[in-house]
Amino acid sequence: MAQSALLDALVEALRCLPGVGPKSAQRMAYYLLERHRDDALRLSDTLKVAVERIGHCERCRTLSETGLCSVCDDTRRDAGLLCVVESPSHLQVMEQATHFKGVYHVLMGRLSPLDGIGPEELGLDLLEQRLAQGEVRELIMAISPTVEGEVTAHYLGEMAHAHGVRVTRLAQGVPMGGELEYLDSGTLTHAFESRREY
Template identity: 60%
Template sequence: MSDSSLLNEMVDAFKCLPGVGARTAQRMSFHLLEHDREAGLRLASAIQEAIEKIGHCESCRTLTEHDLCKICSNANRDASKLCIVENPSDVIALEQATDYRGYYFVLMGKLSPLDGIGPEQLGLDLLEKRLESGEVAELILATNPTIEGEVTAHYLHELAAKQGVQATRIAHGVPVGGELDYVDSGTLSHAFDGRRAY
């Protein structure tokens, strides 16, 4: 590695990204410095502006530049349906893959007491107020099928039951194009238990 402390700082800065280790961070740094300094300046400017201007939606907690995100400010959506997801990227995935037209609530994580993540960190007080309003008829639990995601879904189901709101869980199972002998036993078990009329 070069003796440049600025280069070392740049490499260390790239290592904060998920999946980027020392070698990848070094390659990214050298690429920008050797081949595309203008792109590096655009990247730095875009990151700085995003960090300074993007916050959380006051209603659903997703990332946005405004007080309310584009979805929450759309009065044409179905207010009786509220889909709970772990991350803002889950909202994008559901919007692109489904015809769901209700609202969302983004937890920004999942319950994990060992990591110090409880109901307060997930904004569940705000969610409880939305459920108390009586507007939500169905709470769609779309947390990931991990242990923490399942615990979170169970907690949310109980929260909904206290308010008399129906809670549903997205189906988990065999992916389209998948073959049964390649599917792990947990996924196969979920798929078999969640079977429905054809």
């Protein structure tokens, strides 16, 4: 029996999620349509509202429903400590696993010229402005130690040093080529507290 065109379209739409191949997408589609239609409608409604209302923080670029996210809007945070992370999920990991009370800049990726990701896509003009204001004392790089991460870290280090800002990097416990979001909180806390000059 041939699948309907609409079912094929649903399966294909679900494949946009990371790690979801054709079989997983098909299982999800059948799961939602067979017995969980109320959940499917709630998912659809919530996703639509989230896409319409969630944008980016004007200062750090994380996901936010307001102009400034809750971290940037908190005047008790130390604006002199600026932690650079790759994604909003990395920011969330840092907030949950460490006692960091500074602020963030979210890159939304890593430098990758082959993929067309340059300084503009990472909001480095905004980061440059923050460094030029003179309030930042230390730039903490919490970037995954992949090839692209190392290139990005070097670029950021040069930018910060040009403004006389101290640059540190997460230390022990972060394996080369590893991703921060998969580290346990103990390892990440130790790496954060043992950061070193870059």
